[in-house]
Amino acid sequence: MVNVQETIASVRGFRVAGVHAGLKKDNALDFALIRSRNDCKTAGVFTTNKVKAAPVLLNMERITKNPEKIRAVAINTVSANACTGWQGMDNARKTSDMVAEQLEIATEQVLVMSTGVIGTHLPMDKITKGVELSVEHLGHDWGATAAAMMTTDTRPKFASVKVMTAHGEYTIAGVVKGAGMIAPNMATMLSVIVTDADLTLEQTQTALKTANTQSYNQIVVDGDTSTNDMVVLMANGMSTTAIESDYDMETFQNALNALTQYLAQAVVRDGEGVTKFVTLDIQGADSDESAQKIGHTIAASILTKSAFYGNDPNWGRIVAAAGRADVPFEPAQTSLWITTGEEIFEEDYGLLIFKSGTPTDYEEANALEIMADDSIYITLNCGIGDGKATIWTCDISHDYISINADYRS
């Protein structure tokens, strides 16, 4: 059992800052910097959108060429620097040049992340100020760092795990921003995970890929995929606790999985206008991939999300969404349960509503009571194989529409 803390004390060798560079109004934090004293083994996962923002392209190049030399990540909000052509790429490079100069490292050791409106150029005067201020304020304020990444997020999201092993201890800590366009969103899903554990590059890459598959890839706020999404894992080794045996690696992986799941779920909970947290437990699909597709299709269905919002046990919309996921699906083999909460215990899936293709004679009042909860657990067993997936999602509310109709104003 991994104990995820909602705070970050410190991670050896890392210093961070979140400052006001003037991108947002009212002195809100809008520029963040994360810096390691040593070179980091670094792995990244990037948006699958064919429209990739300039910082995504730049980081992909740098992590490929110098995966063992990365030292810093600079992050701005308000402008996503996506769909900005050569000038956008130039601005991303210039940002990293400034960070490198201030930190006295090479520009190739700097990553940059942007989030905000697509199609606007970075205001370089404000970015310059952000770089200067953030270097000046480097310290341990992870809360300010997470706050400085926010767009329509309502609260900073950060957490850490401290791991004790027979041959030493280490910490893994992470910050994330999300909100809408999660699967992931407009405002983008950005996450930086750092650790002072001593990993090889290969371990770093494997650990991030595995963790990402069961955390950030399993959340859906609105089904849109941003041009800017990325997650990086930086390991600076400064705890000198090496990950050597398979058991060590398993311990590290479990801790990283728990941390990223916590952060991913925090993104859903803080989704734009969200009033309900919904867990979709898909079982019995013909493969894990099919289960994932079914879960994503249900989670991205506006109709299903509207029903969640309205406390409506309109389970037919869930089954109908599963039916259009474009994977093998047999209604006559399918059963559906609903209950409250975020986990189920001892395979008690709750109220059986639909059994082998036919509605049961469940009491509508019981279903209504469950759907009125702010945390709903839905189990869909497709009855045709062993494929499974767990997806975390939310409802769609009037506030979502308001937020996204007004985002740029």
Next chain:
Amino acid sequence: MVNVQETIASVRGFRVAGVHAGLKKDNALDFALIRSRNDCKTAGVFTTNKVKAAPVLLNMERITKNPEKIRAVAINTVSANACTGWQGMDNARKTSDMVAEQLEIATEQVLVMSTGVIGTHLPMDKITKGVELSVEHLGHDWGATAAAMMTTDTRPKFASVKVMTAHGEYTIAGVVKGAGMIAPNMATMLSVIVTDADLTLEQTQTALKTANTQSYNQIVVDGDTSTNDMVVLMANGMSTTAIESDYDMETFQNALNALTQYLAQAVVRDGEGVTKFVTLDIQGADSDESAQKIGHTIAASILTKSAFYGNDPNWGRIVAAAGRADVPFEPAQTSLWITTGEEIFEEDYGLLIFKSGTPTDYEEANALEIMADDSIYITLNCGIGDGKATIWTCDISHDYISINADYRS
């Protein structure tokens, strides 16, 4: 130029009715019947959802076995008879048995359609009443027929085309219901097209398939696909105007295309909570199929739809949606224009906002003025091939959420 009429005078040999069977409250029409005096050559297109409602399965079987003998279609609202197992199938058959008995035809000559909530059984006492009343009231009231198909639709949708040829005239007429879950929706897209032209079965099938591809398949309200969608074309030949030459067939096809496009667009205009009609003109994709996928992805994006609702020229969301359509796409080759209206003339695409991967220096005020119109025309040229598609869609408003959060109550 085909002249689509917003009325239906009569179509030889067809009688119709829309009655109140007690499914809806307040004497609202809720049961429809369409009957031909002669056997009809009949073609159908059905939902691709793997969860198919009982009436869909029944009609697929009947149109396959007896494509030249169909005589009647009975349609009920309120209950979709989907996810209802063997009992649902039994109820669909019983409905057709009653219609057949009253009309003194074989049950295999009867089609049935249902729309409404998924997972509830047909109330057979009310269905019985609907059959009796509708047979009693058979006549020419197409408006009542279209009204009796409605769920969350706000107005009946029906139209006709009269075609004059050198060797005689004929009429094509159609009714449609839609609203939400269009692509198509919850409440389902159902359409019945009838004609007194004298077509062969093969002509009927080809004509419907072609017409459907450029009409009902090109509209997106919310991106959900219903368990109940279907479109049928019934040709009873009673005008004795045969479709013989290629020219005759082309004339018929053009008329049917215009009629189905008119009806499809009427569905978008009457979409749940719609305040804007949006035309997406996708050009330069690597194939027509890719263009269609790009258009559908943009049209189904909640973020893009929210921006339409907010009059927000947030074109980055459009390009980002195109980038996740899972087809070849090169932002650096892509350009985007916006203008008002539902058609463009002389290739005047309006305001160029994004050119070959970079924002132009367009005036924000001009873009805002265009987006504030209730009819927007967006041209996206992908710059990599000859593939094209036109998609008709709409915004998502607070009313959509309200309607779908409350649908069952």
